[in-house]
Amino acid sequence: MNKTFAVKALERASGETNIVPGQIVDAYPDLYMSHTASWRCIRTLERMGVDKLYDPDRIAMVMDHISPAQTAETAAFHQLSRDFAARMGIKKFYDVNAGIAHIVLMEKGLVLPGQLIIGTDSHSTIYGALGAFGTGVGFSEITATWVTGKIWLRVPESIKIEIQGPLPVGTYPKDVMLKLIGDVTADGATYCSVEFHGSYVEQLTVSERMTMCNLAMEMGAKNAYVPPDAETEKYLTEAGVPLDSYEPLAPDPGASYRQIISVDGRSLSPQIAVPHTVDNVVSVDEVAGTKLDQVFIGSCANAKYDDLAIAAKVLAGHKVASNVRLIVTPASAVVMAKAAADGIVTTLIEAGAMITNPGCGACAGNGGAMADGEVTLSTANRNFRGRMGSYESKIYLSSPATAAASAIRGVITNPSEMLDSRPLQSLVR
């Protein structure tokens, strides 16, 4: 057999057999995620005059992009979603206190291997970290799926990326992904399913796999995938998911790929995306010394517990440079509670960081805006012009370690210089 993960996942979701890349199928997703955009879906449903939903249990709403509400108008959007969820019996509703949708849904055990999940967010590729097929769609499509339970999807071709480790000190999944995005460019995987394999990927935690699958979107991927294994099981068991409640999917050994990319992580150095595109990637050393005004550690790419732990490890005993504002926005309430209990939050605050409530925060333009001419180094996944305030400001993207080291010096800094050789994993596992 020569089926890729994507073919198998869409066969399962569509009930069809022997589907081929390029074909369009009607698939029935297991979960429909809508974030702050939920109000747009609700308004669209009202416009349609429909009040019967295909399956309220497959609807998940998370109020993450604007949290808490900034204006009466955004408060009304939240209110609309809250009331709708209560009225329609939508149990998977998470309010402004929960955090970023992707992270919250995985923490709650609502994303399972082999599932098809659609979301009103391009970074829905992140669900591949648990071996699910996650893909981003518009709000009209979520609304239509609420009603019909199905969505048209083109069966994608697949790209296999094999990564060998270990990585040198100071380099992380974010550096691997930035390097890949720079190499294949922002449309190198457009319409494709991206599968991550290799010794490096096998030893990653689910959180690290999230960073990989999240960033795959920035090469245009339709979905991303890491083969589920004992690590996946451990994560799901901790999330309270019984072993017999899911059935993982794996590509056939002879699966046909459009392209196979081999990456030797052992020779990698810390990477950075420079303004104004994510595929504009250079090594950190090439832009070291660039003056910063703000550092943002946040987003669904890199604000999970291990990301904050790494930042804290770098920042411990140091102070953020006087010319820099360091904003830390934990990905979820669960992440924040754990980081608080472990003293990570205190370490960050003592170093001079400002801790905000969990959510998308500055990555979604929700606080942390820049003035004309300012520069931010962010751990997020996008550096498009104007995304964080002024159209005349600049965003660089890096790992949390690079961000933390740069916050201390006030200029872009290679974190290897500020780390000892002890593996960081020992701190976060």
Next chain:
Amino acid sequence: MTSPTSQAERNEMDTTSQLGNKCIVFGDNVNTDVIIPGRYLISIDPVELAKHAFEPLGEEVQQRLYASHVVVGGKNFGCGSAREQASTCLIGAGVKAVVARSYSRVFFRNAINTGLVAVECPAAVDAIEEGQDAWVDYHAGFVTVGEQQFSFSPYPPMLREILESGGLIPHLMATIANEKAAAKKEIAAKRAAAKKPAAKKEESR
């Protein structure tokens, strides 16, 4: 500022397969934050959104956009976020078609689903110059630029159906209405069939 397109004008557009006129030309990797900045996503009204379309590129670009009917892009047009407003803001700005070398997949979906014609035609992109006229015939599958014609693969039937309904939601509403009508007809037919033997009974009495 050119007045935003009225609903009537847009409906008129939907009934013809030949769309176009003046072009505005962009390069590669035009992203959704540039097309419609995140801060304006609090609206879903095409006309309101159109006021902020391409705002990061400045007013001159915006004025050219409002005077154009075809947006021409390089590769990976509409990359970035899943925001559907990246398509609706163009509709509000009076854009009738997008011709690009390639699209990000979410932008392409959103275009079809909001009723905006978006075609992949690299040869046409090479030929079109700023301010020139171009016409897209999405039935026949070609873009006309001056005397030249460039072909592209036409939409699969299902996508064309969605597009011609004016987008996914109008398409779904029409489908639901048709299903309801068909169900009513069926019930009426069943009732009629059920009445016949009853009538016979009465006759036999």
